[in-house]
Amino acid sequence: MAQVLEFKLPDLGEGLTEAEIVRWLVEVGDVVAVDQPVVEVETAKAMVEVPCPYGGVVTARFGAEGTELPVGAPLLTVAVGETAEGGRPATGPGTADGEAARGQGPAAEGSGNVLVGYGTSEAPARRRRIRPAQPAPAAPAGPPAPAAFAAPSANGRPRTVETRDTRDTRAADAPQQPERTGTPGAGGTPSRTAGAADGPVPVISPLVRRLARQNGLDLREMTGSGPDGLILRADVEYALRAAAAQGRTGTGTAGEPRTQAAPATDLAPADRAVTRIPLKGIRGAVADKLSRSRSEIPDATCWVDADATELMRARAAMNAAGGPKISVLALLARICTAALARFPELNASVDTQAREIVQYADVHLGFAAQTDRGLVVPVVRDAHARDAESLTAEFARLTESARAGTLTPAELTGGTFTLNNYGVFGVDGSTPIVNHPEAAMLGVGRIVPKPWVHEGELAVRQVVQLSLTFDHRVCDGGTAGGFLRYVADCVEQPAVLLRTL
Template sequence: MAQVLEFKLPDLGEGLTEAEIVRWLIQVGDVVAVDQPVVEVETAKAVVEVPCPYGGVVTARFGEEGTELPVGAPLITVAVGTPASGGEAGGGSGNVLVGYGTSEAPARRRRVQRVQSEPAVHVKVADGPVPVISPLVRRLARENGLDLRELKGSGPEGLILRADVENALHTPAPETAVPADGRRTPLKGVRGAVADKLSRSRREIPDATCWVDADATELMRARTAMNAAGGPKIALLALLARICTAALTRYPELNSTVDMEAREVVRLDQVHLGFAAQTERGLVVPVVRDAHTLGAEALTAEIARLTETARAGRLTPGELTGGTFTLNNYGVFGVDGSTPIINYPEAAMLGVGRIVPKPWVHEGELAVRQVVQLSLTFDHRVCDGGTAGGFLRHVADCVEQPAVLLRTL
């Protein structure tokens, strides 16, 4: 006889206490395998899939897409102990860790089966899900305060498409429906977490910024020579990351954090290098673990992996936390300089502007060189201007003369 078990939203770790349902991956009546992902949720850190520790038939699910649930709230109920055609159902791993999967993956994943005929996920039924299958469409509507249930979809079987949402947003509503205080966007999820961290940084950290222009011509030539030699291509950001770790070896004060309760500056031994990445979900800062132990090739590979994962919205909490220093390449936006906000609780951030040809005095003569503006925003509690200036000058020297890095290789 089947036993009905309730699966609750598990402890998300990293101090996270709630999550928003982004997309259900199963329907009532589906057969699920042990450790099969059943729902996609958004936390303040990332979007992750939650695997169910039970195998069986889904008898109920709780919460519409877009609903926020606290940790411990019911997600689904599963009838276990009833074999399904094509495999066995029942049992469970008893282990769920959001963002990382479970401890032991099943030998194979079965395709979800239907126990009985029911509408596809995008068909609107009474008290059922909104006819939308794209999380991006839901997010676009949610961020602009648009109720999807009021839209008529232009897709197959009434499916709401992105164009339907965009058209609704550009269609003026009746004057009585327009709030006097303008359009409101909720600060929650990743955007809310970023807002909280930036606000705390501004409140607690007495920051200062220094900057310098540097001739990056030789660095660009060195990268071209590396990539012409064969093997994996080296990214410019990876070279800048390698320069950062070399400078932090010389000026370790900037790889630290402040413990105000103990009134101590804590100097950290490992460099976990964060880098700013712009995604559809907003700004995130993935972290390269133990960056000081990696060369240019390894840094290129890890930065590329984290960037791709970030854009797919699949970064785990562990990949977004624990940074000790941040590299911010705002030059990709076509700007020369910036005074960024320190990524709390770190002590400093290196900013890199765009690299553009400019008139420059080189070896006593005026020439056109590839020039970049570098800025360092630092916590004035951990060091004075002399240390910050020394760090930035060393970074600039490495950019202008990459051979300086040979001292640390």
Template sequence: MAQVLEFKLPDLGEGLTEAEIVRWLVEVGDVVAIDQPVVEVETAKAMVEVPCPYGGVVTARFGEEGSELPVGAPLLTVAVGATEAPASPAPSAAPGSSASGASSADAPAAGESSAGSESGSGNVLVGYGTGAPAARRRRIRPERVGTSAAPAPAPVVEPEPEPVAVPAAVGEVNGQQGPVAVVSPLVRRLARQHEIDLRRLTGSGPDGLILRVDVDSAIREAEEAARAQPRTAAAEPAVAEAPTAVAAAPAAAAERIPLRGVRGAVADKLSRSRSEIPDATCWVDADATELMAARAAMNAASGPSGGPKVSVLALLARICTAALARYPELNSTVDTAAREIVRLPAVHLGFAAQTERGLVVPVVRDAHTRNAESVGAEIARLTELARTGKLSPAQLTGGTFTLNNYGVFGVDGSTPIINHPEAAMLGVGRIMPKPWVHNGELAVRQVVQLSLTFDHRVCDGGTAGGFLRYVADCVEQPAVLLRTL
């Protein structure tokens, strides 16, 4: 006998509260195995394929591609114990024989599914997996079919939604206290962002539950009302002034792009950085001619097949780790609740990477223990994963200092925003030939602008200036770095 089990969107870790459905990997009626990926979702951190912990037949999917679901919302339902869609009975089958035959044929699969549902799958995501017993749902009872009866309809049907008990969520909504018939944090946040009073809405969900569609409808009504007021007020003067004028064509509607996924996460983090961190920026021009010559010598010494080439970014990363060893104040974070500066023992170096999904910051773990070649190889590996959208949330979090090479965009300088909750970011402009006084004479040299944005709570300008000056000295005279190796 099949059981219909509901699989909910699991907690994908790193404090994520919702995910966007990018692509469904299964259709209703498909047979899925335990731990088979069923949907591809995009979180604020990465693209993730979500495996289903149940094996059976997909009976329903919840959510269209492009829609957002909060963690804990139903993703799909699976009829466990039904490994294939029911077929019509054979003409020669005796009454009742099809039911018993199907039962015996499906017995091994049902046993596997039952084991999977009781012990959980081996592929663990946060929120479900090994050791989590499956919740019981409606049983599907196939009707017995006689010899002369028409082919039986598929016994696997979508379960009827059970009444949802809406808890009296007490909290502050638009400055008012009291119970609100809404359980989704996504709905609450959307209402708060658009100043929608949830107490004035009538929910369309079970027992008056307020859904996202209710909030979206209220937002559209508010926008239409706002547009109608100025248009009505200006209508009469316009007719009076130009009674014979031809009516102007309506202005094109402005494009609205939702801030969600990676773009939304970047917006939230940058806004938080600007609102919480009192940042300051200092910068200096440096002669990078010797650094470029040292890099060329390193790559020439490796030969045609002597391994990967050392990149400029890898050399700058190695310079940063040496500078942080001398100025550990900048490898720290601020615990605002405890009012403490937390100096971090390891350097996990983030580097900004522009991808089709937006700006991401992969993290090189324990960069202080790596040489330039090792750092360069890890940067290349993470960059390739970023381009293909395969970075995991763990590879995008935990950084302690960020290196931002915006020179690849052809610009000389910038005042970067600190990657919260870090304390500093080094920005690097393009390296290009410029007139420069070298050994008392005017010459054409390879010049780069370096900028350091730092949290003024963790250090003063003297420390930040010393850090930046040391980096510039290593760029101008790479031999300076040998003293710290």
């Protein structure tokens, strides 16, 4: 007899509490191997593939693509062991034994890995589709029937939910509908289950509660599509769209409709040219961090122009000598770590609760990287102990991972100082927001030919503008100015760095 085991969304580390399902990599009926990636999720830190610690046949999936699930919510169930005649598991969703066996019985052998990014060294087996012995009855003519999968109910047993299978077909012009659970009420709005408690309505975040309150939606009239009836933001937005279509935002007592105008703040009429982009995932995390930085950190900025001609000549000489090419960013990072050794006050953060300045001996250097999914700040660990060649290789690796969306949470956190090369956007200067909880950020503009007085004569030199934005709580202007001046001196005369090598 097969044993059906439940695999839940694992703890992704770094304080992450939820993730959005981006793409399912398996379907119900697929055979999966131990540690085979089964779903691609996006957290507030990165896009990651989640490996399943069990090997067997997928019997159920929980959540459609685009659904946000909290850590610990069921992802899928896997039938481990012998299979019934026809290739299907002996027990599974859809049978009484399958419902009772889900997650029951002794633990089956698996990898034991429940954290993203950890798995065995064995390559996953090629998955294959197991089809039932008897063909399914022909469907009536008309639109394709929605796929069915199991979703958890309040008592923990699976229940069938219908949703469109959007795997590999997520288009910008086809908005994803959340999975609906419970019995739909009038206008498509999910109705509250009979006998529901009168206590607080479970919602995934205070934002969802506020969104419902602002638009006059009664959460008690809804049954959420999340685990145990948890109301997700997608549920509220679905209800608001349904209400707008019928000219209402909720139901009154005894089921009588309460007519209201469609809320202009959340549901723009079709004839308006309005695009709404949800602040979630990485974009939402960046927004939260920038808002917190601006509200908590009393920042100040100083800047200086520097003649980078000698730095560019030194780089050209390094690259002409053979070996891996050295990037300008790596040279600037090497200068930055040397400056932090002289001015450790800037390699710090502020513990507001303890009212202490925390200085760090090691430099974990973050750098801003623009991707299609938003701005991310990968971190080069122990940058102070790396040479220019090692820094170049690490910058290239992290940048590629950022663009591919495969950075791990550990590669996006723990920085102590940030280097922001906004010159790649063709601008000279900027006053960036400090990357909370760090205390400072060095900004580098584009390096361009400009008129410059060199050795008493007007000449065309390669000039760059450097800026330092810093937390005024950790140091005063003298320390910040000294740091920036030292960086500029190293840019103008790279031989100054020989003192620290």
